[in-house]
Amino acid sequence: MHEFSLMDSVLSTVEESARQAGALRVLSIDIVIGDLIQAVEEAMDFAFEALSEGTICEGAELNMTFVKPKSVCQDCGCEFEHDVFHNKCPDCGSIFTTLIQGKELYIDKIEVDMPDEPSNDQT
Numbered sequence: 001m002h003e004f005s006l007m008d009s010v011l012s013t014v015e016e017s018a019r020q021a022g023a024l025r026v027l028s029i030d031i032v033i034g035d036l037i038q039a040v041e042e043a044m045d046f047a048f049e050a051l052s053e054g055t056i057c058e059g060a061e062l063n064m065t066f067v068k069p070k071s072v073c074q075d076c077g078c079e080f081e082h083d084v085f086h087n088k089c090p091d092c093g094s095i096f097t098t099l100i101q102g103k104e105l106y107i108d109k110i111e112v113d114m115p116d117e118p119s120n121d122q123t
């Protein structure tokens with residue numbers, strides 16, 4: 001399943017930064033997914049549950065924000081949102097457009113649980 005490999009890379013990034021920060025647990029993960037990635041929300045949830053089991057991310061809240069594809073017209077310069085299949089300029093009808101948003105998958109925010117005890121080198 002496509003979503004498993006996507007979630008796998010998200011989780012390894014999250015785990016790495018959480019460990020580097022010295023976090024005990026990951027509380028929530030906010031990710032942004034472009035519609036052109038064609039990730040299904042339910043499948044992402046399922047992949048998350050399955051892959052986070054036994055890791056620092058287990059039980060974390062997963063928040064997904066889906067963003068619509070957006071292109072800029074090469075002829076008139078207008079920026080417009082469109083669906084996965086149509087990217088013709090709505091202003092001038094040009095087909096010469098460049099995609100500027102919609103293919104991304106990134107982590108927007110991670111909330112972690114930090115240890116209460118101050119570390120030894122602090123007073």
Ligand SMILES: [Zn+2]
Nearest residue numbers: 073076089092
């Ligand atoms: Zn145009």
